[in-house]
Amino acid sequence: MLETTIAAIRPADEAAMAAARELHGRLTKPAGSLGALEDLSVRLAGLAGACPPPLPEPAAVAIFAGDHGVHAQGVSPWPQEVTGQMIGNFLAGGAVVNAFARQAGASVTVVDVGVATPLPTGPVADPAGLDPAGTDPAVLDPAVPRLVVASVRRGTRDFTVTAALTRDEALAAVQTGIRIADELIDAGAGILLTGDMGIGNTTPAAALIAAFTGADPLDATGRGTGIDDPTYAHKVAVVRSALARHAPDPADPLGVLAAVGGLEHAALAGLILGAAARRTPVLLDGVIAVSAALAAAAFAPAAVGAMVAGHRSAEPGATLALRHLGLDPLIDLGLRLGEGTGALLALPVVTGAVRVLHEVATFDSAGVAEK
Numbered sequence: 001m002l003e004t005t006i007a008a009i010r011p012a013d014e015a016a017m018a019a020a021r022e023l024h025g026r027l028t029k030p031a032g033s034l035g036a037l038e039d040l041s042v043r044l045a046g047l048a049g050a051c052p053p054p055l056p057e058p059a060a061v062a063i064f065a066g067d068h069g070v071h072a073q074g075v076s077p078w079p080q081e082v083t084g085q086m087i088g089n090f091l092a093g094g095a096v097v098n099a100f101a102r103q104a105g106a107s108v109t110v111v112d113v114g115v116a117t118p119l120p121t122g123p124v125a126d127p128a129g130l131d132p133a134g135t136d137p138a139v140l141d142p143a144v145p146r147l148v149v150a151s152v153r154r155g156t157r158d159f160t161v162t163a164a165l166t167r168d169e170a171l172a173a174v175q176t177g178i179r180i181a182d183e184l185i186d187a188g189a190g191i192l193l194t195g196d197m198g199i200g201n202t203t204p205a206a207a208l209i210a211a212f213t214g215a216d217p218l219d220a221t222g223r224g225t226g227i228d229d230p231t232y233a234h235k236v237a238v239v240r241s242a243l244a245r246h247a248p249d250p251a252d253p254l255g256v257l258a259a260v261g262g263l264e265h266a267a268l269a270g271l272i273l274g275a276a277a278r279r280t281p282v283l284l285d286g287v288i289a290v291s292a293a294l295a296a297a298a299f300a301p302a303a304v305g306a307m308v309a310g311h312r313s314a315e316p317g318a319t320l321a322l323r324h325l326g327l328d329p330l331i332d333l334g335l336r337l338g339e340g341t342g343a344l345l346a347l348p349v350v351t352g353a354v355r356v357l358h359e360v361a362t363f364d365s366a367g368v369a370e371k
Helices: 002-008 012-027 035-046 069-072 081-092 094-106 167-186 203-211 229-246 253-260 263-277 287-299 301-306 316-325 341-359
Strands: 059-066 107-114 145-149 189-196 283-284 307-309
Touching: 002 167, 002 203, 002 263, 012 035, 012 341, 035 081, 035 287, 035 301, 035 307, 035 341, 059 081, 059 094, 059 167, 059 263, 069 229, 081 107, 081 287, 094 107, 094 341, 107 167, 107 189, 107 253, 107 263, 167 189, 167 253, 167 263, 189 263, 189 287, 189 341, 203 263, 203 287, 203 316, 229 253, 253 263, 253 287, 263 283, 263 287, 263 301, 283 287, 283 341, 287 301, 287 316, 301 307, 307 316
Parallel strands: 059 107, 059 189, 107 145, 189 283, 283 307
Antiparallel strands: none
8 A cells, every 4th residue: 555655646747836826927916925825826736736726625634643652761741641531532522623623614533543541432433444435424524523443553662672663563554544544535625634642742753853854852852742851851862862772764764663653653644645645735733743744755755745834833843844844834833732733723824825826816807907
């Protein structure tokens, strides 16, 4: 599955991008007056191979959840049980991501790809059992968050002791993300939004960012949920020691994910690759998403063409990752919650960029004189 997905990812369509630029030049506005929105709409035309590109709707948030063996090293003050408890909150509609998703009219799919503790009961689907034809309306129902059980294992191993995952486990998580992308797109989703949940997951994110960008762990590691100075210094040391132990090779993205990644990071990389193969935009959230995006880009550099950076996370590694990917974030609000919240806040910006090409009159059609 991974190989065929990568093979399906193609560079942007230059003709569609040129048509979008030409159309912008004829719309009733000064050339370039919409700034980054114009660049974004051109990129999305190149991704779709059409001008104008399809409106990015409906939107589907995929929240991948997993736990981490490195939590045993004291890198987070939150107990690991919170991961499973927050899944219950997502399914009940009580999290911030739910509030923002309701505002945006986006569906929420929660995927257990490696939670260590028992999950609450709720509407459950097996990814292999979802309707590939997309005829089940519940798949994209914005009123009913869904839980997909696709656990590869109950949390990763402690990567300060051994590799977090085997290569087969990392591959299984990547392929879960690809399947979820296919299922959501088959159900009609016009844009995918990344979400994540996992206590301690900013530690493997920092390790991934350092591994793929070559950054010093001190620069790639942030304070996550707001740890104090001694815990932060310990967290940096944990990341540094893991990278020294495993020496992950950025030219081997599956190996990097297996050595120091998380199951949700690997699944998010798969989601991004799956979206890129289907020429569907994927709106990235925060530091977990962009660390996964680095892996996706290492698998298939052209996958960057499907990525839209929703926001700049307050985690310092996120800026390093975005710079490495060549992506500029749409908003910068100092967010560091995760869940998909920043991506959801950026969604209207993406929709607006595309809607301009669909709905704004040209100078000729509106009878407006040009300069």
